[in-house]
Amino acid sequence: MIQEQAQQALSHAVHPGSNVFVRILEWLPLPEWVPGWVITLGGVVIGMSIFLAVMSVLVMFCVWLERKVSGHIQCRTGPMYAGGWHGWAQSIADGVKLLLKEDTIPNEADRTLFWIAPAIVLGSIFGAMVAMPLSYDWWFGRMDLGVFAILALSSTTTIGVVMAGWASNSKWSLYGAMREAAQVVAYEIPLGLSLLAPLFVLGTFSLNEASAMQSGWFGMKWAIFTNPFLIPAFMIYWIAALAETKRAPFDLPEAESELVAGFMTEYSGIRWSFFFFEEYAAMLLMSVLAAFFWFGGFESPLTGALRASGVEETSLLFSVVCFGTVMIKGFVGIFLMMWMRWTLPRVRIDQVMTMGYKYLTPLALFCVLGAACWEALQHLIFS
């Protein structure tokens, strides 16, 4: 029964669809004499620009949201002036300011590494975001092993951070970098393990397919409702995701009261903003990943209703709804991250390690086992 269900789900998940790049090229009225490689190259360039633009806007919205949320939590208002309505243009103004700021590199710094580090950080996180589909029909890079790609690429940022810390030639930066390395390595394990539980339940590594698997029950057959062990698994994932994205209470790499600004102490201007961008992009990515594997991905009663009224999954309306749904879910996650950040104090480095290895890892293993047993039990009963 489960297999039937899966096949049914996959049948509409793996419709031919196409890459956003190719879509654009198909849409452009290109004459026939244009050579193929130009089309490909043009597609890549245009596609990447759109991708970067979309992601940047999302990230900037995250930054603005963070400032508003933190402001209101602290009985303040947050930005109020730039742009008029509740300072909506604050992120843009800040971006312009950071672009125009003097770009300083300390004399004693390793200039090459100092220069490369932010690029690696930003590149890897945006690379990971490529694997994030925007709807059933819209995606930048389709991957059957999307989760792997996201986890692998997003943890590459650590290399950039360590590089930045080392290249800055500042003691505080070095501390920040080393903390980051230790912390991220420690939390990769519970992060991966806790993701294994929904992977068991959904039976796929692809984000599209994972979403499609949760399309039952009028769009509410979310993984977290189908298996009780996914609830603790989600909590573990969430804590590990906070640690992965260096968010409070795990912001040890930049711990401003201990390490001044950690690995980015010596960075300024646009280079610093790359690290900043990375943090918010990673938050978005981790929240969206949680949305895909626990909270139904693109699925919601709205998609259920659309599907029931016979709207094609490839239609524009359906895609827009999918995109909106997943973004709302993602931003709810981001809001939760912010809420936690502005509530909790920071943990100490040894406590971070203890928590990762002694608490989260065994509990995640337990959740995986539990989820698997539950699935097996279900299989035995229903088949």
Add this chain to the structure above:
Amino acid sequence: MELQAIHDTLTAAGVAGLLGCDEPRPSNKKEKDQGRSGLPFLMVDPAGIVPLLTACRDMPLLRFDLLIDLTAADPAADGEDLWVLIQLLSLKHRHRLAIKACLPKSALSMPSATAVYRAADWHERECSEMFGITFEGHPDPRKILLPDDWDGYPLRKDYEFPTEYHGISCE
């Protein structure tokens, strides 16, 4: 406990170096004495400060656990003495003791109280840089508030203000 009683207790215990009490007195216009108000002091000999403080700390009747303050004063530019002033406080008996030791400006040196009270450490460092008193046996006789290369002892009355410091004008 009043100062006189403390003095008697210490004398009875055979503590050396007590030079009597300096108590406030009302003004007397006939003898052109302005009087002295405020706080009574136990006058002591600076050389014997360590056994005295030890006795103050350990005697069950006194039990001055806390060294609150250790400082000095330069009563007059042309005077011959600097005063070293120590404030003790007893947590148990809830009384205070003010100790005054007169150090001649010609020989500004006295034993350090750090062995008795560790609280004396920073106070003595401050005192020695501000007044030029050497505390013998101090474990870490560096300057504390002033820069290491500061000349002179600023809280002495005969201190002359420098006109510049490392090329920075102080005018």
Add this chain to the structure above:
Amino acid sequence: MSNSTSDQALKAHEPSYSTEERRTLPSGEEEFFFDVKTSDLEVNMGPQHPATHGVMRVLIRCDGELVTGAQAHLGYLHRCAEKIGENVEWLQYLPYTDRYDYLAAMNNNLGYSMAVEALMPGFEVPRRATMLRTICVELNRIASHLVAYGTYGLDIGAITPFLYAFREREWIQSLFEKICGARLTYSYIRIGGVFNDAPPGWLTEVGHFCDVFEEKWKEYRDLLALNHIFIKRTAHVGVIPKDMAIDFGLTGPMLRGSGVDFDLRRDMPYMAYGEAHEAGAFDVPLGEGEKGELGDCWDRFSVRVQEMMESIKLVRWCLEVIEDGPIIGDVPKVLKVPPGEAYVGIENPRGELGHYVHSDGGKIAVRCRVRGPSFTNLSVIEELMVGTLLADSVAIIGSTDIVVGETDR
């Protein structure tokens, strides 16, 4: 990364390290050894560092995250307060007292005024002035502890409690602004009494503040003091045993955090505190090692949090007993203080604030010594920080609740 040259232990250790070594094994093969040369890292925490609460420098020697040595360097904020005291008139020194412990300026005003009053035989402060003094001092104690609460949260990494604390602190400052016109450097309590009488409605507003604060205080406690992460960060950290606290001459919440039951307000009462204590208006909270060991950072923090509530009780008591009357005794405009010396210690939010004043009968003090509680309280950190983690050292500095203006004066 500078190597320490002063550390003998490190020096003695050095020869055993080598960068490259080659040796021939019995089998005739050559073997290379590469050994990483390690040395402790010396880190300057300060003079400009978020955790030092001002311009103070702590030189820390670290082995990885572990602190193996610490040395405090003071004096960056030395403003010659004592020398100034010897050069301005008695009353003119009052604004300067605001500035050493700028978070508790009322307490400084009070300490100095009481020291000078101690030199004036038979002088008595009017009752209403005493009550106004007590109200202001206790409100200021709350304000100061609110900063301690908030900044300690910042040190541990929680930013929001800081802003909540400052929200109430702003209210206290507005109250002070109404009574004396300044928000930080009050110069309100003067020799002989207080500058201004309370404006109409002020005492009612203070009462209203007390009511609101009690509710907010519960939030403070739940949000930070009882947060499990916070407890884990501060309990068992920076433990000061009783005898060590006494040996180092700690006073105030630092001493009480170690379980020593001593408060100048109760045990050596001044102003109306004796009467207040008899009326049961306040208790002295002590560290009990509730969450960790006796005398750890959490205990000191908890003592401060609880003291805020005791101060509220005191203010309430004052509001009950305050009556109309003169607000300042008979003090001439150009004050000549009778010759004499006095040392008066009062309970500042940070501990015993002592003023030693010496008059020769003139308009200007001969010696004006300020015994700042932060100075003594800070001296303990060099010892406490050794053997802790870098993050703990921040927690320890924060738990001493120093004001650098006062350590350096």
Add this chain to the structure above:
Amino acid sequence: MVRVNRYFQDIWDTLKSTMIGMRITGKYLLRKPITVQYPDQRLPIPDRYRGIHYLEQEKCIDCLACARACPIDCIEMDAIRHGKELEWVSFTLDYQKCMFCELCVYPCPKDCIHMGTEFALVVEDRSELNYDLLSFKGMAVDARVRMREAEEKKKIKEAAKAAKAAEKAADENDGEKGSGSDGGGEV
């Protein structure tokens, strides 16, 4: 067993206290902020605020009491005496030094130096901080308004007083005729 207990106790405590904390912060998230948008909205400044001084020049007698009281000697004044009349040369207050302690206000025998509610010392050059307090120069707008209001109030008071005195004088005149009518009837 104790350790196992503590293991789970830790997890429970962390979750619980996090929830409590998030409840508190969440509560404030939904409340109205307490801050004001500063340049547009301003909080009321109390009357006793110790801001930039203002001087009632016509009352001042050049007695130097305020200058002497100042701990940092930031008040300087100069006036030429023509019998009872004063010709003011300068009355400057150096706001680079001033610490707004209000000690200059108390010793004034004529009660003519006051502290206003203006606090923004924004200048383009340091020398501009040496304010001249004469003839309202350097005085803030609201201080001027307050002063005028105070003057008007005073005038009304004085008028009332004078009227009363006149009445009294009239009564006295009624009582004992023939005595001089120099009771101060002119307003």
